[in-house]
Amino acid sequence: MPNRFDSIRPFDDSDLSVVLPKLFNNKEFIDSIVAFKFSAWPRFMRPTLGFFTRHYIIKQITKVKTHRDFQRLVEPYMERMINTTTESFTVSGLDKLDLSQACLFISNHRDIALDPAFVNWALHINGLDTVRIAVGDNLLKKEWVADLIRLNKCFIVKRSATDRREKLSAAKLLSEYIEVSLNAEQQHIWIAQREGRAKDGNDITNPAILSMLALNKSKDLKFSQYIQRLRIVPVSISYEFDPCDINKAKELQEVEREGSYDKPDNEDVRSIVNGITGQKGRVHIHFGEVLAAEFSTAKEVAEHIDQEILQGYKSFSTGPVAAKMLSIDGVTIDKNTKESEHYTQAAAEYLQARVVDLTKEEQKKLLSMYACAYFRKMS
Numbered sequence: 001m002p003n004r005f006d007s008i009r010p011f012d013d014s015d016l017s018v019v020l021p022k023l024f025n026n027k028e029f030i031d032s033i034v035a036f037k038f039s040a041w042p043r044f045m046r047p048t049l050g051f052f053t054r055h056y057i058i059k060q061i062t063k064v065k066t067h068r069d070f071q072r073l074v075e076p077y078m079e080r081m082i083n084t085t086t087e088s089f090t091v092s093g094l095d096k097l098d099l100s101q102a103c104l105f106i107s108n109h110r111d112i113a114l115d116p117a118f119v120n121w122a123l124h125i126n127g128l129d130t131v132r133i134a135v136g137d138n139l140l141k142k143e144w145v146a147d148l149i150r151l152n153k154c155f156i157v158k159r160s161a162t163d164r165r166e167k168l169s170a171a172k173l174l175s176e177y178i179e180v181s182l183n184a185e186q187q188h189i190w191i192a193q194r195e196g197r198a199k200d201g202n203d204i205t206n207p208a209i210l211s212m213l214a215l216n217k218s219k220d221l222k223f224s225q226y227i228q229r230l231r232i233v234p235v236s237i238s239y240e241f242d243p244c245d246i247n248k249a250k251e252l253q254e255v256e257r258e259g260s261y262d263k264p265d266n267e268d269v270r271s272i273v274n275g276i277t278g279q280k281g282r283v284h285i286h287f288g289e290v291l292a293a294e295f296s297t298a299k300e301v302a303e304h305i306d307q308e309i310l311q312g313y314k315s316f317s318t319g320p321v322a323a324k325m326l327s328i329d330g331v332t333i334d335k336n337t338k339e340s341e342h343y344t345q346a347a348a349e350y351l352q353a354r355v356v357d358l359t360k361e362e363q364k365k366l367l368s369m370y371a372c373a374y375f376r377k378m379s
Contacts, residue, residue: 005180010152016151085279091125092284102188104178109194110239112272122285175213178213205306213230234308235285236285239280240280244275249366249369252365291304
């Protein structure tokens with residue numbers, strides 16, 4: 001039966017019999033898996049690897065009958081990624097949350113795919129339900145990418161609309177879908193605090209996100225009552241190392257120099273792959289408390305979320321070390337224990353290696369990215 005949310009909702013179990021065969025018969029999808037999994041192998045072997053990969057995927061996917069089956073299929077790959085590309089993965093704040101009711105998790109945004117993936121993993125390893133994930137349609141230019149993402153409990157944020165009326169209609173539909181997911185279907189939701197990653201390291205919530213969420217508010221409810229009804233939980237995501245830091249620095253410098261940035265084709269896909277495969281060091285996820293204060297405007301809510309995210313943010317050694325490399329006075333680096341000395345040295349070596357091939361202006365952008373949250377926490 002047609003649903004008014006069909007154009008944006010995640011796929012449900014009834015969609016799997018149609019979507020899964022489309023995926024494993026898509027050559028570009030298979031080629032992407034081969035390029036990712038066998039990147040060190042000679043290119044001339046890729047057609048053969050593609051043949052065997054496709055048959056392996058078909059064998060695995062025939063076992064998938066439900067979304068939960070699909071998530072079980074993905075779990076080992078997520079676990080392997082964490083074991084091979086992070087030094088540690090830690091979580092705090094979950095023990096103080098009542099998740100018997102669905103919550104709207106709003107986090108800072110540093111990585112396209114890993115931010116919601118790590119939030120989901122934090123919930124999963126603690127025996128909790130995972131989230132439905134908001135994904136911009138700018139990432140879904142290829143049909144197989146859209147299919148894969150919607151298989152993984154993702155719903156679509158339509159950012160490509162150009163007409164003002166079309167934009168408002170899409171925003172209203174999204175607002176309604178989020179509210180129905182939370183209160184009628186009791187499904188947790190994850191959404192980023194802003195459109196696009198905070199490439200400069202400055203995690204600021206866009207009040208327009210909160211205004212969008214309130215579009216579905218009935219006239220008899222006060223704004224503050226509706227915000228409380230959404231059960232918003234600020235989430236802080238902290239990475240010791242950012243695998244995409246060099247590309248972010250170059251983009252920021254180009255914007256400063258040229259006034260704009262001409263994004264190459266498939267850059268978002270490359271950023272996703274770099275984020276997944278690159279070394280991230282220590283990763284920490286902190287869950288704040290459900291927003292319960294009285295708010296009059298979207299700006300007030302956004303500012304409160306910013307405070308909570310900053311408070312929960314874990315400043316690793318890369319922050320003060322980057323500030324020191326920028327020759328900023330008053331920076332204190334902890335070297336009181338062998339552990340702190342080890343991490344300080346590791347941060348220095350990492351950052352020096354990352355900036356060695358950059359221009360002076362790009363070096364400053366990269367180091368400022370790491371130093372930003374450190375300074376905000378110190379102020």
